[in-house]
Amino acid sequence: MAVLASNASQSTALPPLQGERTGKPSFASVDFDLAPFIVIWEVTRACDLRCVHCRAEAIPLRHPLELSFKEGCTLIDQIRAFGHPLFVLTGGDPLKRPDIFDLIRYGDEVGLRVALTPSGTQLMTPNVIQRFKDAGLSRLAVSLDGSCAEIHDTFRKVDGSFAWTVASIREARRIGLPVQINTTVCKHNLKDVRAIAELLGTLDIALWSVFFLVPTGRGLRGDIVSAREHEDVFHLLYDLSKTMPYDIKTTAAQHYRRVVVQRRRQDLADLVAQGKSPEEAARIVQENAVPKIAKAAGYEPGGWSTGETAADKGTPPPVQGSAEELRAKIARMKAGGAPAFVVQKIEAQLHALEGKAADGSAPIEFLTRQDTARADAAMDIGRSAKGVNDGNGFVFIDHIGLVYPSGFLPFVVGDVRKASLVDIYRESPIMKELRAYPKLKGKCGWCDFRDVCGGSRSRSYGITGDYLASEPYCSYYPPKPKA
Secondary structure, eight states: OOEEESSSSOEEEOOOOOOTTTTOOOGGGOOTTTOOSEEEEEOOOBOSOOOTTOTTOOBSSOOTTSOOHHHHHHHHHHHHHTSSOEEEEESSOGGGSTTHHHHHHHHHHTTOOEEEOOOSSTTOOHHHHHHHHHHTOOEEEEEOOOSSHHHHHHHHTSTTHHHHHHHHHHHHHHTTOOEEEEEEESTTTGGGHHHHHHHHTTTTOSEEEEEEOOSSTTOOGGGSOOHHHHHHHHHHHHHHHTTSSSEEEEESOTTHHHHHHHHHHHHHHHHHHTTOOHHHHHHHHHHHHSOGGGGSTTOOGGGOOOSOOTTTTTOOOOOOOOHHHHHHHHHHHHHTTOOHHHHHHHHHHHHHHTTOOTTSOOHHHHHHOSSOSSSOGGGOTTSOTTOOBTTBSEEEEOTTSEEESBTTBOOOOEETTTSOHHHHHHHOHHHHHHTOGGGOOHHHHHOTTTTTOOOOHHHHHHHHSOTTSOOTTOOOOOOOOOO
16 A cells, blocks of 8 residues: 655555556546546436436436437447546436346446446335445445435425435445435525535545536526635635545536645645745645545545456555665566556555655645646546546436537537447547637636636536636636737
8 A cells, every 4th residue: 555655754544546457547647538537327317306406307207218228238338448437327316227237237347437326215225225236336426415304305305305315325334335425506505515514424425526506407597606605615625625534526616626726735835834844845735635534444535446346356466665665666567567557556656655746746846736636636536637527528428328528518419329439529529629628718718727627618508608608607817818
């Protein structure tokens, strides 16, 4: 296991880094022009809830033209052809498909890490949760939009959803299945965010993914919190990230990355002002950026299961030792022709042992670069250092096989019944345009945080009708370059 030296006499154990063998993507190596970082498949629109903000505008019954099991397996094969993107099965409620366990199993068998987002209904029984785990599910992602039944059930428009959701979380953790919580922040629960965070601190979760409302589906523009309220929640999340026992990320709120960079730079400056050397200050900030859950045995960043999948067989055990021993080991492995991803794992351990970032750069240099919102992006399965965005490292397939840049951006860019998902992702003119950040308009186009943020393309479209327009709920005004 890698260690990060916080000073000459102390070290903090860190989890192994991601790599080809573990089935998790290597953040720095993913070329978003060629492959997405995350793929989401809406397996059905059917759902028993009637959520006020539902992106899918879910319906009670399944659509007759849903992708069949055979078509689903073909789609999974195409997803695997990208390499190892994160693969999420969503809905509606995936439990409305009787073949959902077989789809999970097939995804696991081909070497993907599979996550699933079921609805908080009576269908989530202990037997169902056990079947998820037995099928090879790596992470259960459950929505919780309030700290109490009154708020959550009002959100979901079904009494009892809060109790069912919390019970499913506890059951998943009882059997050792990692859990992610998804929360959508809007005017209905804005004042409840801290209370939700505190509740999650008692539930042994791995990751809290905080969504910010996009006006699509049933989501209304009038329910979006203001730009200033976005900023206030971002700062709250950053403060919580230092104390909560789980990791925190945002979805459809790319500008949180900018706040993290700004706050961590300020933390660095404060430590230097207190007399710390720049190098020591950088190491402290880097260590503080590691989620507290990382110190628990068996943790994998972002809450992925540590159980072996088909892609994990034969994983070399973690190497420990001094810097000299690791250097010698690396030299022997390179001379012997060891696979690059294995060598990279040990090199990352060496970098951490030397107090450097995962890419080998000096901590202070790593912390001040603008291409990441994390001290160590390789530690963080929940987001990528390059700024995942709609169509840029992200792709969404709906229940009948239509392809979108994301579930929140309603532009059909292809149909998996007519073309390969790989070709659609790489060749669609809209997808290419979304990946061309210099084309962004307004302040997003010249922002000094453009490449790490890029603004929510889906929210820009939902508010302005132009997916290249500036993020409409960002309060940051970057200095405009001189003509």
